[in-house]
Amino acid sequence: MASLLYRLGKFSFRHRWWFLSSWLVVLLAVGGAFAAFSAPTTNNFTIPGSESQRVLDDLREKNPDASGGSGTIVFESADGGEFTAAEREAISQTVADLGALDFLKSATDPFQSQQQLDGAAGQAEQGKAEIEASRAQLDAAKAQLDGAAAQLEASRQQSALAEYQAEQLEATGQTESANAIRAQLAQLDAAEEQLAQQRQAYDDGVAKLADGEKQLEQGQRLAEATSGLRFVSEDGSAAFTRLQFSESSHAVTPEQRQEVQDVGNEAADAGVNVSFSKEIVEDVSSLFGPSEVIGVAMAAVVLMLMLGTLVAAGLPLLMAIVGVGAGVGITMALTGVVEMSSISPMLALMLGLAVGIDYSLFIINRHRTQLLQGMDLEESAGRATGTSGNAVLFAGLTVVIALAALAVPGLPFLTVMGLAAAGTVAVAILVALTLTPAFLGFIGNRILSKRAWARAADADARALAAAAPGTAAKAGQEKSRRWGRLVTRHPVVMLVLSVLLLGTMAVPAMDLRVGLPDGGSEPVDSTAFQAYDTLGEKFGEGINGPVIVVGYLPEGLTETESTDLQLDVVDSLTAIEDVRTAVPASTSEDGTLVVFQVIPEEGPAAESTEELVHTIRADADEIKASTGVEVAITGQTGINIDVSDKLMEAMPVYLLIVVGLSLILLLLVFRSILVPLLATGGFLLSLAASFGAVVAVYQWGWLGNIFDVQNPAAVLSFLPIILIGVLFGLAMDYQMFLVSGMREAYVHGEDARTAVRTGFDHASRVVTAAAIIMVSVFAGFIFSHLTMVRPIGFALAIGVLLDAFVIRMTFIPAAMHLLGKSAWWIPAWLERILPDVDVEGAKLQAPEPPKQPQADGELAEAVR
Structure with missing residues (x-):
């Protein structure tokens, strides 16, 4: 593979105009497909075959009036006192105007x-x-x-x-x-x-x-x-109306949501404060916001500090933008034929930016090093693609495989999410391996600053560069060497400190609860949070997330008999702990299906509400025995809990798959028994610590003012499984770039402990920069305009930070220095049957002797 990529790099370098034109055509085609076929995304999650989905399908068939999407508008008097006659009239008129909208089935007047x-x-x-x-x-x-x-x-x-x-x-x-x-x-x-x-x-x-x-x-x-149950608060200062859409929530267009807001705000002309629930104001049409731009800007600063020139710093960013443009564009174009959650393109965007920058950076860094050693431009581009590009390909494939494995739990929305992200990462790999060497041809010697060329002209600086591949800045190399020496000089202390730090951070993970976000997770200054908060304060938290219970009645009942059975079911439901109110809401035309609205004591994401759903299901047989009515749960609250339960059930299986994949891949790459075990153990440590940090911030509310977590609740249900897949792939990236250098030095005859330092010095600086870039990009999503994206950005940022700096750059070199030669032990029979994947491209021929500048004029010409 290294030889093939070497030839690809040289071919791309020589035919750079062809590759540039081809990628421009791809981007134009993707842009056209996006414009023609894209459709709105959704934040509704379902599980085909689950009880909640089966009951929802029955509801749509027998009682379609109760199956459409819904939303809530909350009205509150401006002075906090009882509504005046004029305010009541304005609210009633607004509700009447809402009821006239053709895409709404109903809008209830709260006062009536x-x-x-x-x-x-x-x-x-x-x-x-x-x-x-x-x-x-x-x-x-x-x-x-x-x-x-x-x-x-x-x-x-x-x-x-x-x-x-x-x-x-x-x-x-x-x-x-x-x-x-x-x-x-x-x-x-x-x-x-x-x-x-x-x-x-x-x-x-x-x-x-x-x-x-x-x-x-x-x-x-x-x-x-x-x-x-109330529609107007007891003090008369607040009221709310329920809106029933004709279509399901994901079918409601942004224009229709906006029209609801425009009509609803008519009451504001009378001095009434109007706020809208999350279902009405949620806009998932925009992927990029100001905070994401800040994250990319921070990555650009890191690139500038590392590479020293605007041209060199801009190239990885350009490659990432091309990869994201193609990958996310294809994802969005597919929304016309595939129902897709808003998080799918966002995850693809997040990962595409991060790996797109890093993968190009690895190739560019190798190319710069080889130029400083005097290698020809074309040869250097080919060799950088064949060595670092080979490592990029192998590392990127681990990310792709881990993301594609999100299909294992069998949840359609999670499968789409994983495949969308995997596809974007695959495009980023392709861009790095083809367009990056092409642009190296366009840029030429300008990839290095004049200062770097001047340093290269000095014989001592050239010798230093030759002795320490992967470095273009003396100060940065010395810092990495000092850290590497510190770690290997005190390996036991570093190991203990690393484990203690991550173990302590992992403690909150024992209290992990998962769920899907509601209006209480929105920013405090948003109308969605204000609606949620006002409803909770004036009407009780449970009104924000009613549990929908569907009852199946026998056929042939009289109206009185049907009413008796419904009230018997209500009595059974009301007797359950944490139920505040239970009322029959609607009945199908044939009278065999009744919808009950159960108002819990606490909000939809509360632990008591989750337990309530489980209790109702556990008591279903008893309710049927006493009333003759079969009951089942559906609705958004029930579906969200089902999704969370299913994901938590699937997480151990997925983790085992990822751990098994990790061991196999690392065994192939490093041809060692202990190195894969160390790498996987380190991954599990950083993963547990990341879970702990997420729980502490988003579930417990620690540092909530900093991260804008005003109403801590359960952790986003699919965050843990996404974090496992993404962090695994990125951890293996850094493992390969760091430890492969150690193996290369060991194979070439260095002492095992010395090889640890050599390999660390070889890759630590570029890995440090790559990790900082990834953390910056992910951190930019912590304050995203999409609330659901925020904990994912935080989890990935803290996960990469811990894994790169605590595990890969501290725990791993310390452990390997302690193990010495035994770190590379492998049974002879196993080594014979393992294929040689040659991740670092060691089989490529040795580099040509450095070319000495013949004169100062030649160096100046090269700089120009």
């Missing part, structure tokens, strides 16, 4: 809804009084019926004698008297008929009273269930 809730108790009392009055009337009617029945019965007992008398009178010819008696008997029959009708009316009244009592009972139960 609250009036209905408040009137429920009064209606129940009125209904109770009416029931009592009806019961009294029925009791009186019954008494009258009983009296009339008794009289009628007495008369009926005498009717047989009267009939006999009538017959006797007819027999004696007294027909008139007989007819009079028979007329009295007919009146008795009519009275019986009238009594039967009165008795039927009484029975109807009893049945109606029973229905009324049943309705009253159901009304009282419903009123009791909704007693903890």
